[in-house]
Amino acid sequence: MSRMSYSKALGTAIAEEMRRDENVLCIGLDLAYYGGAFGVTRGLAEEFGTDRIMNMPISEAGYTGLAVGAAATGLRPVVELQFGDWVTIASDQLVNQAANMRYMFGGTLSIPMVMRLPCGGGGSAGAQHSHMFESWFSFVAGLKVAAPSTPADAKGLLKTAIRDNNPVIFFEHRQCYQLQGEVPDDPEYLIPFGKADIKREGKDITIVTYSYMVHMALEAAKILEKDGISAEIIDLRTIKPLDTDTIINSVKKTNRVLCLQETWLTCSVASEVAAIISEQAFDYLDAPVKRFGSPDCPVPFAPVLENYVLPNTDKIVRAVKEMF
Amino acid sequence: MDLKLRIKMFRDMYTIRVFEEKVRVLAMQNKLPGFFHLYVGEEAIAVGVCSALNKDDYITSTHRGHGHLIAKGGDINKAMAELYGKATGYNKGKGGSMHIAAPELGILGTNGIVGGGIPIATGAALSAKYKKDGRVAVAFFGDGASNQGTFHEAINIGAAFNLPVIYVCENNLYGVSTRQTTVRKVEDIAVRAQAYGIPGVIVDGTDPDEVYKVAKEAVDRARRGEGPTLIECKTYKHHTHFVGDTDSYMNKEELEAWKKKDPIAVYPKRLIEEGIIDEDGINQIKKEVEEAIEKAIEFSENSPDPRPESALEDVYAD
Structure with missing residues (x-):
């Protein structure tokens, strides 16, 4: 066990999965060096390089679709949106494309990708940086939806999400990022989906x-x-x-x-x-x-x-x- | 250019033409469920581009996508059976005309969302670059899609990261009934390439030799790691937006002018004039293609429906 923040636990989960599987890569805004909006990927570019911790232009639909195409062809992209509110911009790629593709195509391919959405209210961020759209995505057949509360759960669920062969929408509450907790060190610490x-x-x-x-x-x-x-x-x-x-x-x-x-x-x-x-x-x-x-x-x-x-x-x- | 390849290009174009004309008749007879956007008149684009690709290269396609599927090597039995909604179709009857994929041929799906496939092809190109497997990806899309945000966002990303992707715009001048230059300031879509720092090329989309030539150059460039190219193919659809649609918006004179350039009529004449094949050879190909399409229809009609409960399968991967 190690004591760490929710944010660090997420970063640890990503790093462990990237070491384990070379097809895992991160796509999002300011991920390399800056570490993403909430520091989750801080330090990862130093270890994995910018071919795997990719900084994107501010094009949510573009780089979400990029991830869908990459996932359809054998990679396991982990996408971070700077704020989850902006998933609206990327929604066609998640709802009409990612969620449907396996089904429409008769199970001939799968879309193993994770969409990480920092979200939630508090701190006077206003109406475009505070909302959570977990209910929307839970409505959609073909998607999975996770929303961890603690550092340990954050690690265990994100690792499961990255290994899952389906598109997973992963809600990370902004007020949780600095919460501290005990987190198992085991790189096989996986929390199964569908277990409250x-x-x-x-x-x-x-x-x-x-x-x-x-x-x-x-x-x-x-x-x-x-x-x-x-x-x-x-x-x-x-x-x-x-x-x-x-x-x-x-x-x-x-x-x-x-x-x-x-x-x-x-x-x-x-x-x-x-x-x-x-x-x-x-x-x-x-x-x-x-x-x-x-x-x-x-x-x-x-x-x-x-x-x-x-x-x-x-x-x-x-x-x-x-x-x- | 390889002579056999040119003959194959005619065969593939003719296969698409006969396939599509049969689909039109079958749809009008209500033998096929759903609705269909035909590729008639645009065959030279899919065939010219796909002739420059390897079997394992990727493509994304559109709502007008049967031609891409066939040109990329799709099996016409499985393609037709999918349009019939049969269990033997490419996707077990779950996708239909607008959602056919054949990953084993690099076909990542026809797509019901205009512009939806452009970032997906870009992502497939990212995979190819990431894995250094030498593949390229082609995004086929229409003139209407070039006004979608995904066009701008994806091409910018493809260009910024020098991804091995070719953006092929099939400019048939109309989005459904709307003449696109009435909703777009520029005449040519290829000029937009300049905004992304990549080459933009205009080609006659009714000439498979010309399309092949520019596609080959773009594919070679992409494989060399020099990034994307935007190819604008000028073309025209011979039928309405979808089968059964009103033709009130179609300009008859314009259509007749484009029909004079119909690749199915023009190209075999050129092959004969150049002494590559004779009239008998062309007729033989036509006969073989027509028989194969009849067999595909027979195969589809004799194929079983999907089990109703199979509707609930394939939602999630294990």
């Missing part, structure tokens, strides 16, 4: 969440404990595939569930989880399933406005208490 992690056991309510909200939920659970409410926190880790079994088993135990996410609730991951629970565990519920996230408005700039919109520990505590 119970980050905290509890008996009175299940909070199903992912990404940075896991940490907010854990803080909320400490406060709730003092008020006699024992919360179980499920970190989905991957949204697609989704670990339905872990969710249902937990709900059967706690009989209450809060589906928590940072982003808009309309047609969201939280809505999907709520629907699955109502289909599969309705008889076990002692209270209606509750969703909690952001209202349907863009993330604002002013701290007072941003705090009003984004979920936080106090709001989660209140939301849970309303269920008892």
Whole structure:
């Protein structure tokens, strides 16, 4: 085990996979020397050279498509967008091309690529540098979606993503990059997709969440404990595939569930989880399933406005208490 | 130029022509599902370019893509069966006309998104350069695609990294019904190459010898590590945008003028005049091609439908 940041854990995962497989390369803005917008690839160009840590022009559709073509012909590109919000610019290459190609072509080729998206609110970044589009991509057949919360998960999931033979959209929350944690040194430390992690056991309510909200939920659970409410926190880790079994088993135990996410609730991951629970565990519920996230408005700039919109520990505590 | 290659170019062009004319009839008879964009009139481009490629070189194609598939060596049985939506088709009936790939021939897909294949071909060229395997990639696209952002972004990347890629614009003057010079200031698309610091070449897209010549030069250049070339092929489609479309927007006089340059009529005459082949030889090729297409239709009609539940297969790779 080594103690390191989420950012360093991601960089370590990439470096290990690049040493293991010469077909792995990184494509994105300012990746070499500068290390990418959040320092994830810092130091990698020195080891692997700029043929494998490639700086691109500011052409999100162009270099995402470049990665799709490279993946279709035997490479394993890891693409970083400077901010995940800009995935809109690259979306045709992900949705109409990457996600469909294996299927349309009758399984004759595959697209093993990872799309790394730094994302999420906080810090007054405004509406074009704060959003997360995990719900959009989870909707698309042919894609996989991961959203780790801790340094260890970041490493284990990114390594799995790089070895996966499908396009993986990898959401990295900006507020997680500097979080520190213990990370296994084992270069074969792989976290399978579709396996949620119970980050905290509890008996009175299940909070199903992912990404940075896991940490907010854990803080909320400490406060709730003092008020006699024992919360179980499920970190989905991957949204697609989704670990339905872990969710249902937990709900059967706690009989209450809060589906928590940072982003808009309309047609969201939280809505999907709520629907699955109502289909599969309705008889076990002692209270209606509750969703909690952001209202349907863009993330604002002013701290007072941003705090009003984004979920936080106090709001989660209140939301849970309303269920008892 | 190799004489056998020129005869093969005629055979390939004629195969595309007969294939496409048959598809038109079959589609009108509702024997084929979906809709079809025919390559009739543009055959010399796919054939001229692909004749300059090796079997393992890559291409990306377009919605008007049957010609590229055949010119790159595609099996007409499997191609036709895919249009029929049969299990024996190239992609087991999952892709159809606009989504056919044959990776074993370097064909990375026809594409329903205009301009969608340009960055993908550039990525295949990145693979070739990265692996130093000597391959090149060709992106086929239309005049309309040259106004997409992907055209600009991908060619800039291809040029910046000296990737072994050839950008082949098939300028048939119209995007669906819109004459492209009414939505574009410049007459020639090739001039845009200057903006990327690469050669831009204009060629008569009805002349397979000329297309081959410029393609060969671009391919050699790419293999030498000198980067991309943009080739603009001036051409014209003989039919409407898709089979069954109104022809109200088509300029009859313009069409007749271009039909005088029809490679299927002009090229065999040239081969005969140059003494490369005689009339009988041409007729023999035509007969063989026509029989092969009939067999492809027979093969397709006798092929099984896909199992309905196979719809759920091939979504994800293991």
